[in-house]
Structure formats: C-alpha cells, structure tokens
Amino acid sequence: MNSFNPTIRRFLTVSAMALALPLSALAQETASSAPAAKAGDVRRPLMAHGNHGIHHGSAGAAHGAMFALRGLDLSPAQREQVKALFDAQRPAFQEKSKAVHEARVALHQLSLSDKYTPERAAELAQDVAQKDSAQLLFMAEQGNKLAKILTPEQRSKMLERLQARAGKTERR
DSSP: OTSHHHHHHHHHHHHHHHHHHHHHHHHHHHHHHOOOOTTTTOOOOOOOOSSSSSSSSSHHHHHHHHHHHSSSSSHHHHHHHHHHHHHHHHHHHHHHHHHHHHHHHHHHHHHHHHHHHHHHHHHHHHHHHHHHHHHHHHHHHHHHHHHHSSSHHHHHHHEEEHHHHHHHHHHH
C-alpha cells in the first residue's frame, strides 16, 4: 500500500470506513444474540485468504462495524433504530455483494480461459469497478443514516476509533 498515492490511500480508507459503518449494528446485534462459547472452543473468526486478514465480504465489514459501535452506549431507542436500519438494508446489500462477487468471478474465469483477450478483460474489470462503486456508495449512504442515529458525542468517538484503526492498517 506504500506505493499508492495519498489520494488513493485516503479513498480506500474512507471506503473501508463506509463498509464498516452499515454493518456495525448488525454485527453487534448478532454477537449479542450468539450463544456463549463453550470452554475449550478455539474457533478462529471467519477470514478470507487464511490468516492474512479479512478481505472482501461481510465478515470483515461486520467485524469492523462491531468495533466501531462497541462502547458507544447506545440507548434502547437507538438500538431499535439501528436494527431497523440494518434489517431494511440487508437485502439490497446482499444483492450488491452478490453482483460484485459474480463480476469478480467472471473476470477471474476469463483470466484462466483460452478465450482471454485484453479487451474483454478490460470490459469485465470495468463491470467489477462499477458494481464495486455502487456497493460502496450504498454503504456510504447507510453509514450516513447510521450516523444520524448517533449523538454528536457518539459520532466523534466512533470517528476517533475508525481513524485510529485506519492508521494501524496503513502502517502494515
């Protein structure tokens, strides 16, 4: 990531935050309703690409979102609003995630195919970029809706956490 220019790095950081925000309440709600772990249960969290960190998909977003809302002391009314927000956006998010996944798979399949052409690869890459962009914009919109539920103090505390976390990610 050190070879990216600062503008791209900032865009990726903001995009990651936008991804984390919409799923935060869902992750917190899921974590609080999950059964307690049994003694000796040492399962690892769901991660794509082994232990190299979370990459693409809702597991990473849910983890980041849970981190973002933890300790914000949401009121019962806020929790209900957040739950309603995520219940309402879940189908659209899943649809957009599926579209991004399918576009990436199509590009990957082309790269392994005898029918590969640079022109077709560029078309599929453009399709991936458009679907990725649509998903990021959707998540930013949902993150904004979530931010409007929070008090100014809660928003500033969450922003501080996300910035600190982004700083740690950039140093890797």
